[in-house]
Amino acid sequence: MAVSPGLGLTTPPHTRPRKARRSWTGWGFLGPFVVIFLFTLVAPVIYAIYLSLYRDKLIGGNSFVGLSNYITAIHDPVFHTALFHVLLLLFVQVPIMMALSTMAALALDSSRLYVASLFRMSLFVPYAVPSVVAALMWGFMYGSTFGLVANLNSAIHIHLPNPLASNYVLAALGNITTWEFVGFNMIILYSALQSVPQDRYEAAAIDGATKFQVIRAIKVPAMRRALVVALVFALIGSFQLFAEPNVLKSLAPNTIGSAFTPNMYAYNLSFNGQEFNYAAAIAIAMGIITMVGAYALQVGGMRGDN
């Protein structure tokens, strides 16, 4: 089984043509994809690696500096803070979201819900909402001038904290990403549950298994691969977080700085600071961290397979 460094994806079982027709015809179909793939994905990676090894100096111009940009990043407190923010989201928000998605998928699969199709369809709707709009909506609702928080405060005479204050802004952000993806993950997990053959449940019923034993011994193992894939998606999403904090920034300029996440840092280094070389190093470093994390997740998730 070929295991990729990325998602928990494997190459599909190959149905080999009866006579191994080894010709160039296949390139006719794959060619257009590969050409654009090289131009928009491979070339920028190579170019970014090249950029990250150079530095533009006022005196002396462009010069090769080896890994110096990466070493700068390792000691850069601004980068540390940005990385800390996304790691916190990864280790706090993602588990909460996955727990919610898992419970929702189990509930859908249990056939014990009234109007199950309403739940299945509605919970997935936020996936179709652009992250910009999600951030705008929640940003308005968080707002202290005409948001729901202000409404609640004046309606029942309490004083809820401002969700966009510095103590809560990460939670506010985590809530937006949870809202966006909880239904998406639910669908991935639910589809895995649906693929469990019915006779497994019948056998369990004959053996007198309780509901929780069925969940523990049949349903949770059935979801494991799907859970790894969902976690890898969540990991990539967390490390690359940009749109939501960048949109919220205008509502909370004092708490969301221009380097709130690594991606915002790279963006602002490039477009407000013209430090393209250092920005490229940050981008490549984040790419490597993402791949390592995805690989670790996959290895951990596959342990005990077979």
Place this chain on the structure above:
Amino acid sequence: MNADVRAVSAAGRSARRKSRPISVTTPRKSVLLTLVMGLMLFYTLTPVAWLLINSTKTQNSLSSSFGLWFSGPFSFFHNIAATFSYGNGEFLRWALNTVLYVVLGGGGATILATLGGYGLAHFTFPGKRAVMAIIIGAIAIPGTALAVPAYLMFSKFGLTNTPWSVVIPSLISPIGLYLIWVYATEAIPSGLLEAARLDGASELRIFLSIGFRLIVPGFVTVLLLTFVATWNNYFLPLIMLSTPNWFPLTVGLSNWSNQAPSAGGQLIDNLVITGSLLAITPTVIVFLLMQRYWKAGITAGSIKE
């Protein structure tokens, strides 16, 4: 109705209930579980309801009313008209740009992924193993990590601030190609293709008349994914485009929202809200209508043993 009849019919009901096979597949419905899921539904739909309700308010009543109920003059249609006319009709321009990027970028990505996935599933050719490894690896490369280097490269070619700078990177969907590859492997028996080859049909003709027809559900799934991905794209156009004339809706709306609090700027929260509602309507409708396609396809690849 007398007591006897009632008793008989009650007995009949309970007999029916007893005779229903106690099956693991159709357990009793649970009110409690439905209520718990109802809470989640409430959480999911509240922001959408908020958006709908507040798109009916004027800028003034926005700030003076409870967020989750209607208030003030009903100005939904006025807001829509104002959204389209504000700033010389730039909202309409952004909407058309978005459609352009979705059709060229998302549509193109789906076609390339379909051709490539079919090629990987049913042909053996030199370099195939390398291509497979690189494509699977690329799924994990986050597109946003490449946006800055892609911008620098595109600016060397003079492509930035043109529609091409948004369309060309959107043409590649490694996950889409992967899904078609899995789908085509399962759905097209290679014996069928061999038979057509023996009949002397050209490879293109075989693809169009046999292969493509069998993978239409996979094709639609990938079309949905790329449609949503390009419609919702923000980071790439934000980096590549500098003149509002080429903005898609996402970048345009966030620009409107940024301009509102700035000193001297006219408050246009009502337009940001109405514009947001207009921006999510097409994707939500398309997704709800096409449920059965993505449900089958989206996970086909990821959960395969």
